[in-house]
Amino acid sequence: MAVADAQFPPPKVLTYPASAPPSLITQGAEGRLYKTTHLVPGRPCALKYRPPKPYRHPTLDARLTKARISSEAKVLERCWREGVPVPAVYAMDPAAGWMMMEWIEGIPVRVGINEWLGERPEDGAEISSSSQETDQTPLVDLMKRIGTAIGALHKTGVVHGDLTTSNMMLRPTRGGQVDGCAGDEDKARVVEGDVVLIDFGLATQSMADEDRAVDLYVLERAFASTHPRAEKLFAAVLQSYKETFKKAPSVLIKLEDVRMRGRKRSMLG
Numbered sequence: 001m002a003v004a005d006a007q008f009p010p011p012k013v014l015t016y017p018a019s020a021p022p023s024l025i026t027q028g029a030e031g032r033l034y035k036t037t038h039l040v041p042g043r044p045c046a047l048k049y050r051p052p053k054p055y056r057h058p059t060l061d062a063r064l065t066k067a068r069i070s071s072e073a074k075v076l077e078r079c080w081r082e083g084v085p086v087p088a089v090y091a092m093d094p095a096a097g098w099m100m101m102e103w104i105e106g107i108p109v110r111v112g113i114n115e116w117l118g119e120r121p122e123d124g125a126e127i128s129s130s131s132q133e134t135d136q137t138p139l140v141d142l143m144k145r146i147g148t149a150i151g152a153l154h155k156t157g158v159v160h161g162d163l164t165t166s167n168m169m170l171r172p173t174r175g176g177q178v179d180g181c182a183g184d185e186d187k188a189r190v191v192e193g194d195v196v197l198i199d200f201g202l203a204t205q206s207m208a209d210e211d212r213a214v215d216l217y218v219l220e221r222a223f224a225s226t227h228p229r230a231e232k233l234f235a236a237v238l239q240s241y242k243e244t245f246k247k248a249p250s251v252l253i254k255l256e257d258v259r260m261r262g263r264k265r266s267m268l269g
């Protein structure tokens with residue numbers, strides 16, 4: 001969608017002359033995400049904009065928006081410095097409500113997994129990592145890369161706050177092809193690529209086992225509802241998390257508690 005078509009004004013930074021018009025990628029309740037370029041035409045970037053909320057008191061709204069943008073950028077910068085796979089922050093104006101970051105090519109992990117599952121012959125059946133009929137290796141490998149990325153994230157003292165397979169991108173590796181239009185023998189490639197974590201709007205800095213366990217639990221639940229057929233493969237995420245992150249054993253014990261609380265809550269309705 002071209003910005004000119006949108007029913008709201010874009011931030012001022014997007015009104016300056018550019019070689020290609022910015023496009024609106026998503027419009028959520030809190031923010032909008034545009035694809036544009038940074039400094040040179042060949043450098044695509046994602047601009048996250050939190051517009052003013054008319055229903056909030058203007059002073060409070062300005063303070064909240066500024067704090068959220070600054071906090072998201074700060075967490076991303078910390079992750080980037082520590083080598084966690086996240087988009088690099090290019091520029092920001094927290095008072096104006098926007099932040100520009102590296103554009104991550106590829107598809108969301110959710111789309112890659114669903115395309116992979118859609119290609120399996122026994123549609124509707126549950127699969128496990130020991131499945132004999134189909135070789136699940138590429139999908140299990142993806143699960144492991146997800147666990148490694150989360151382990152690296154937690155190691156830096158950051159919890160994401162909203163881990164889902166939509167908040168992870170699969171960035172094509174050189175020679176890889178993650179476009180969903182590949183020929184039959186290339187189908188495995190829909191789950192190839194580097195896992196890059198995005199959307200740090202709810203991220204916080206924490207070293208607590210409890211917060212880390214809740215982060216994993218949120219992903220476990222999201223995974224089970226988004227990819228029910230591959231639910232069993234989630235174990236591979238936890239396995240590689242354990243291999244990446246020294247403090248994982250105590251987090252995984254905490255995860256048992258968190259699951260138990262979750263089950264109790266759902267039994268009580």
Ligand SMILES: Nc1ncnc2c1ncn2[C@@H]1O[C@H](COP(=O)(O)OP(=O)(O)OP(=O)(O)O)[C@@H](O)[C@H]1O
Pocket residue numbers: 025026027028029030031032033046048087101102103104105108166167198199200201202
């Ligand atoms: N750096 C990026 N590169 C490419 N695509 C991105 C990038 N960041 C976000 N996207 C795309 O835009 C979508 C929305 O981004 P994001 O989840 O950060 O915004 P949001 O959900 O509106 O944020 P919030 O939850 O903080 O309000 C993502 O699902 C993804 O498809």
